[in-house]
Amino acid sequence: MAAVSERETTVWQGKVQSRALVAGDGPPLVFFHGAMGLTWDPFLDALAESFTVYAPEHPGTTPGQPDAIKPIDNLWDLVLSYYEVFDELGLESPAVVGHSFGGMVAAEVAATNPSRVSRLALIDPVGLWRDDAPVKNWMATAPDKLGPLLFADPTGPAAQMMATPPPDPETGIQMALRTTWSLACTGKFVWPIPDKGLKKRLHRITAPTLILWGEQDGLIPPVYASEFENAIPDARVELIAGAGHLPQME
Secondary structure, three states: OOOOEEEEEEEOOOOEEEEEEEEEOOOEEEEEOOOOOOOOOHHHHHHHOOOEEEEEOOOOOOOOOHHHHOOOOOHHHHHHHHHHHHHHHOOOOOEEEEEOHHHHHHHHHHHHOHHHOOEEEEEOOOOOOOOOOOOOOHHHOOHHHHHHHHOOOOOOHHHHHHHOOOOOHHHHHHHHHHHHHHHHHHHOOOOOOOOOOHHHOHHHOOOOEEEEEEOOOOOOOOHHHHHHHHHOOOOEEEEEOOOOOOOOOO
16 A cells, blocks of 8 residues: 555635645646545555545545535635645646546536646546436435445445445444535535536546546446547547446446
8 A cells, every 4th residue: 555645735715624645656646536535545556656646635524624615615616726725735737537526526627727637537427417317316325225326246345345334333433424424515516416517618628538437337327428528629438347436446
């Protein structure tokens, strides 16, 4: 496992404190995590073999800073605050990777100010909507029903790793509370439908873009891969067989 350090950031006129986990050596790469919170996992370890990975936590999801979400009123505020995070971390134009909710954030950051993103990878991103292929409401789904939505194999090792509680019950309770609050913090920007006009802005992206999608994603149907591909200039799609909404884990 890569040696992971923490960088504290204070942005938005000093009102939003959060942290970024940092590891690796190489060109800078920013990873935006999904709605359930940030966990440093083997996927980020693998990225850290070739890049200096910066993984910022979305406002409010950093332990000890639950109120950091309050000054961020809307998605526009969130996107602008991340440019300030880039500045605090000394990142001019990093590569950016985003998964799920983090994929939407990554796309918005790349579309709003294209010069700040050198390369872009979106992993099963949310952010678009089709009435014939609705995105599942993960916030209203019971935890025991999430497995088939997230994983191609709900009984496989990746799913089991995520579902296995820690041996210490108190740790398990704290993890559950943190996940619930992370879902609330990120849900602020996608409720009630995760379509805030991103499709109108995707054409502004100039970074070379790779769109990765698990072929068996039960949360965000893979038909959205072509929607992103058609909207982003020169983007390309790779569908990942045997993977669901978390292909980087499976």
